Ligand SMILES: Nc1nc2c(ncn2[C@@H]2O[C@H](COP(=O)(O)OP(=O)(O)O)[C@@H](O)[C@H]2O)c(=O)[nH]1
């Protein structure tokens with residue numbers, strides 16, 4: 001088993017000395033560190049405890065170097081909270097402890113160093129001090145050990161307790177693709193660039209093709225070392241050094257991530273849940289500029305608080321959107337720390353919920369909160385299927401591809417495949433060729449397609465169907481043709497629609513008029529166009545149109561209905577119908593009358609004159625115009641509107 005153990009604690013409390021007493025390694029490797037006698041940057045050492053191999057990360061305690069401490073703390077499994085017995089809890093003891101708590105490090109030991117410098121009485125006081133600090137935290141029941149790096153007292157006992165502790169911790173989940181957040185890079189003569197870091201998931205092997213993010217540089221692995229020795233493959237949880245070809249070491253910085261090729265994508269915005277420290281100087285407000293420490297990187301960002309008050313009080317938890325000034329690579333569940341821009345003080349910590357959200361607007365706050373609440377999975381049960389479904393839902397009808405989903409989740413391909421299949425089986429998401437669309441969005445598209453087709457039939461009853469491309473432009477212009485094709489396929493399979501060549505129609509739509517029906521249709525239309533305003537009664541028109549054919553009046557009535565549906569013939573009353581252009585002409589005449597008489601009311605005789613019709617038509621027409629709000633009745637007269 002491989003475990004990463006990190007130190008934490010105030011400067012000069014004996015962190016580096018403890019690492020040396022355990023391993024013989026002086027983790028202060030920089031000349032400046034040696035000269036000044038303080039730890040500035042991260043130091044590394046290995047400790048072999050038989051069954052367990054431990055990668056030790058020694059962090060600087062000085063408040064100026066908390067940034068470096070954070071880069072080291074992000075990958076650790078077990079923390080050693082180090083407190084000098086002669087000094088007790090100091091400011092960076094607190095700050096480092098809070099950072100570990102906010103990063104949700106699960107396991108740790110409390111180590112009281114410099115045992116040789118204090119008597120029993122003082123030791124008891126420091127123990128109480130330490131106990132109070134960790135009350136109600138992950139370290140509440142952690143072992144507390146006194147050691148002296150100087151005399152060696154307690155070191156063997158400490159190793160025994162450390163082994164016991166790490167044997168109890170559960171294995172890494174390793175559900176995500178390979179990621180190595182870089183904490184150091186240098187070059188070795190004759191070999192080129194080397195990066196080191198804690199391999200937080202996956203494996204890295206010699207000759208692997210990989211990618212350095214967020215820059216997106218493709219590189220090849222020339223060699224791998226773990227615990228200072230060459231190896232074919234490094235595994236998650238190991239301190240790992242990778243010799244890269246295809247890049248100069250000067251192009252590599254701490255904070256970059258070595259990952260599998262073309263899977264993860266840089267982002268400059270993410271949604272998260274954060275907790276503001278109880279001891280923070282002020283509440284956290286929207287627009288605040290903060291430093292985001294995530295993985296081994298630090299990025300400046302603006303906070304967008306996702307609540308009504310646009311503010312999170314000290315000690316409170318809430319949702320935020322962080323808008324970063326530079327791209328980073330992060331995945332859901334990743335923990336991070338927020339520090340204020342200036343002065344640089346730790347103010348909050350949290351967990352990424354969505355690494356590629358849209359920019360939230362204040363007016364949708366309620367639905368945003370609901371969405372993020374759903375992503376927090378109360379009870380910590382990390383339900384992958386549910387998470388995947390939520391992400392797909394945010395894409396609405398646009399859907400997401402496998403690659404999109406892998407960039408969103410970072411899951412290894414086989415895990416993502418399984419999780420997608422679970423959702424597809426439950427019909428929570430629909431597979432539309434290369435895309436996955438949420439059920440509700442897909443149903444919406446389906447309904448809009450059907451109604452577009454039906455509208456088309458209503459407007460053009462004599463056409464056999466809507467042109468496929470027209471339908472696509474009307475309903476699917478913003479989405480992939482994959483989704484269009486799948487929608488059509490579903491509707492076809494369900495028997496709702498029929499696709500004939502380039503045309504789509506509702507199965508219920510029976511347009512194909514026979515030659516004889518077409519003949520009757522033409523005659524009907526002609527009757528109304530020729531009659532102008534002197535229309536026959538409907539029954540007479542139907543009889544006339546059908547006469548001399550094999551069709552009866554009822555068949556003619558069905559054909560007539562097609563003209564009504566399409567609006568080519570307008571219904572005025574049960575008895576009377578007029579061609580569309582005849583009615584619009586008449587409306588124009590009415591408007592002209594109104595214009596000429598400066599809006600004088602028109603009475604029935606005047607209307608009869610204007611239209612040159614008898615009372616039999618005049619009354620139903622005027623009543624129709626009243627209903628259509630073209631005229632308004634005022635006593636016996638009408639106002640033309
Ligand atoms: N007497 C005594 N001195 C110690 C012990 N551990 C560390 N020191 C001294 O305390 C100073 C700071 O130790 P160091 O390990 O650099 O502290 P760090 O800043 O926490 O890494 C150094 O001068 C060490 O020699 C100890 O157990 N006993």
Ligand SMILES: [Mg+2]
Nearest residue numbers: 015016038039
């Ligand atoms: Mg040190």
